[in-house]
Amino acid sequence: MMLAAHDLGWSARGAPILRGVSLEVPEGETLGLIGPNGSGKSTLMRLLCGVLKPEAGEVRLAGEPLARMSRRRAAQWLAMVEQQAETADRITVRDAVELGRTPWLSPLRPWSAEDDAIVAEALAVVEMSGLAARDWATLSGGERQRAHIARALAQRPRILLLDEPTNHLDIHHQLSILQLVATLPVTTVVALHDLNQAMSCDRLGVLQHGRLVALGKPQEVLSPALLRDVFGVRASFLTDPADGARIIRFHAVS
Amino acid sequence: MILPPGRPLARLLGRIVLHGAWIALALAAAILAGVCIGETAIPVGTVWRTLANKLFDAGHALDRIDQGIVWNYRLTRAIVAACCGAGLAVSGVILQSLLRNALADPYLLGISAGASTGAVLVTVAGVGAGAVSLSLGAFGGALAAFLLVALLARASGGGVGPRAAGQIVLAGIAGSQLFNALTAFMITRSASAEQARGIMFWLLGNLSGARWDNVGMAVPVAVAVTSVCLWHARALDAFTFGTDSATALGVPVRRVQALLIGCASLATAVMVSIVGSIGFVGLVVPHAARFIVGVRHVRLIPAAALMGAMFLIAADVLSRIVVKGQVLPIGVITALVGAPVFALILVRRRPAR
Ligand SMILES: Nc1ncnc2c1ncn2[C@@H]1O[C@H](COP(=O)(O)OP(=O)(O)O)[C@@H](O)[C@H]1O
Numbered sequence: 013m014m015l016a017a018h019d020l021g022w023s024a025r026g027a028p029i030l031r032g033v034s035l036e037v038p039e040g041e042t043l044g045l046i047g048p049n050g051s052g053k054s055t056l057m058r059l060l061c062g063v064l065k066p067e068a069g070e071v072r073l074a075g076e077p078l079a080r081m082s083r084r085r086a087a088q089w090l091a092m093v094e095q096q097a098e099t100a101d102r103i104t105v106r107d108a109v110e111l112g113r114t115p116w117l118s119p120l121r122p123w124s125a126e127d128d129a130i131v132a133e134a135l136a137v138v139e140m141s142g143l144a145a146r147d148w149a150t151l152s153g154g155e156r157q158r159a160h161i162a163r164a165l166a167q168r169p170r171i172l173l174l175d176e177p178t179n180h181l182d183i184h185h186q187l188s189i190l191q192l193v194a195t196l197p198v199t200t201v202v203a204l205h206d207l208n209q210a211m212s213c214d215r216l217g218v219l220q221h222g223r224l225v226a227l228g229k230p231q232e233v234l235s236p237a238l239l240r241d242v243f244g245v246r247a248s249f250l251t252d253p254a255d256g257a258r259i260i261r262f263h264a265v266s
Numbered sequence: 267m268i269l270p271p272g273r274p275l276a277r278l279l280g281r282i283v284l285h286g287a288w289i290a291l292a293l294a295a296a297i298l299a300g301v302c303i304g305e306t307a308i309p310v311g312t313v314w315r316t317l318a319n320k321l322f323d324a325g326h327a328l329d330r331i332d333q334g335i336v337w338n339y340r341l342t343r344a345i346v347a348a349c350c351g352a353g354l355a356v357s358g359v360i361l362q363s364l365l366r367n368a369l370a371d372p373y374l375l376g377i378s379a380g381a382s383t384g385a386v387l388v389t390v391a392g393v394g395a396g397a398v399s400l401s402l403g404a405f406g407g408a409l410a411a412f413l414l415v416a417l418l419a420r421a422s423g424g425g426v427g428p429r430a431a432g433q434i435v436l437a438g439i440a441g442s443q444l445f446n447a448l449t450a451f452m453i454t455r456s457a458s459a460e461q462a463r464g465i466m467f468w469l470l471g472n473l474s475g476a477r478w479d480n481v482g483m484a485v486p487v488a489v490a491v492t493s494v495c496l497w498h499a500r501a502l503d504a505f506t507f508g509t510d511s512a513t514a515l516g517v518p519v520r521r522v523q524a525l526l527i528g529c530a531s532l533a534t535a536v537m538v539s540i541v542g543s544i545g546f547v548g549l550v551v552p553h554a555a556r557f558i559v560g561v562r563h564v565r566l567i568p569a570a571a572l573m574g575a576m577f578l579i580a581a582d583v584l585s586r587i588v589v590k591g592q593v594l595p596i597g598v599i600t601a602l603v604g605a606p607v608f609a610l611i612l613v614r615r616r617p618a619r
């Protein structure tokens with residue numbers, strides 16, 4: 013398994029936030045995490061990348077316990093795009109993306125032409141090459157999000173963790189980011205809000221009150237019963253005549 | 267050790283030599299200016315000949331008094347000023363980066379006040395009372411002050427983050443007041459009148475006592491702190507989007523924070539124990555340096571160190587020549603420059619939207 017969590021638990025000031033979460037992500041898979049606000053998606057992501065230390069259980073990368081890896085080596089394995097990460101510093105987009113090279117550099121392994129190429133490619137992939145020299149402060153929310161994704165890509169990780177990466181994005185960039193994530197040859201865990209977009213993941217994990225209540229293929233997981241119990245909505249399923257894909261339409265439970 | 271591909275490393279070494287050379291030249295020029303300019307101007311030639319006499323036994327014929335002033339007063343004073351400026355500026359860079367706070371500065375955060383308290387404690391308690399124990403006392407005081415202020419900021423809900431900007435400065439004010447009060451208490455309680463006068467004079471920020479043994483302390487500390495900080499330049503960059511982001515980028519956050527805050531406290535403590543607390547250098551210089559070379563720490567740290575050195579030498583020269591026949595406390599000059607800059611940063615940081 014590329015990424016495995018075993019019985020993860022975490023609490024804040026005595027209140028349990030996440031309990032008994034176990035999951036395994038094979039190489040190359042895109043795992044979607046869904047759940048209502050406050051269900052623990054971000055907390056799980058932060059545990060998976062080691063920003064938070066689990067109180068119970070452990071995370072393994074390709075079999076090796078994350079807790080025993082140096083931060084630097086862990087960052088060579090996994091990159092994380094946080095839900096919110098802001099700065100007041102006067103940096104350019106390129107500066108932000110170049111930060112992604114941090115785990116590969118050291119005082120004795122300085123910046124090289126290869127790093128330049130990786131950064132340029134990451135910028136191109138998120139369609140930000142033209143904005144590379146722009147001041148961070150002048151970017152829109154969506155542009156910042158794409159720059160963060162480019163930063164994570166510049167990290168050249170084997171595993172990519174994305175916390176609601178399509179927030180702030182216009183529909184074109186939502187789709188292109190999701191498509192990009194699907195085609196990248198990396199293992200991906202992505203927290204998503206839009207359940208229809210979640211349908212395109214290889215598998216889905218559903219969080220509710222800090223527990224993983226379902227894990228499996230999107231079609232199996234997103235049943236009317238689960239949507240009612242976890243999200244509190246009534247759902248009807250439609251079929252797109254263009255390609256026969258399933259689409260969920262939501263109604264308030266009356 | 268296996269060295270990584272040679273080309274970038276060779277280029278890096280080349281850059282270090284090149285930039286090191288002109289920085290050293292600029293620094294030497296600034297120190298030379300600091301030596302020459304004063305109430306009685308000393309010609310550059312006299313300075314050269316003094317240096318030649320002292321360093322290489324050149325045997326130039328020189329006025330004994332001139333030579334004494336250059337070697338024992340002006341030169342030590344300029345070198346110590348340079349080290350203090352560099353040390354305080356680099357401390358400011360460290361604090362601003364790690365606390366994600368544009369207003370962080372050893373003086374505003376009460377670290378200087380804590381260092382003063384520690385140094386005074388050592389003086390009045392008479393523990394050793396050498397330069398080293400004085401610095402150690404100051405170091406203890408500086409660390410204690412930082413911890414207190416950090417805890418206070420956290421308890422007040424600020425913690426370490428972009429929204430904590432006001433909180434930590436308020437905590438710094440509380441910390442400064444507390445430590446200044448402790449210092450005043452100790453001076454009144456335990457110091458003799460003679461001691462008290464000396465301490466008060468030193469507390470205001472004063473370079474006139476700088477001698478060669480101070481140089482022997484200030485230079486290694488300034489060089490070491492700047493180097494350690496430069497070694498961690500990339501880690502400091504990685505804090506751009508906060509501590510979590512730095513962790514995710516592979517920075518061992520706790521270790522780097524402990525090491526670099528320790529460095530900032532050490533630099534502040536040693537400088538305070540030599541010249542008293544000088545405000546605003548750690549605030550003004552990093553911002554000016556950022557304005558010129560940008561936010562990346564590989565360039566910001568050397569730039570801040572150099573500009574800090576020049577700024578304090580200039581401030582010292584000014585403090586000696588502004589009022590005829592009198593020496594102003596150097597803190598007066600730095601505050602006259604620093605307070606408006608502080609105001610400017612406050613105004614510019616007003617939420618944009
Ligand atoms: N550091 C923290 N301290 C206290 N509560 C927290 C902390 N982090 C998260 N929580 C709480 O844990 C719950 C889950 O949060 P989160 O993982 O961000 O949910 P999601 O990303 O699914 O919206 C929320 O109720 C949140 O308030």
Ligand SMILES: [Mg+2]
Nearest residue numbers: 053054095175
């Ligand atoms: Mg979240």
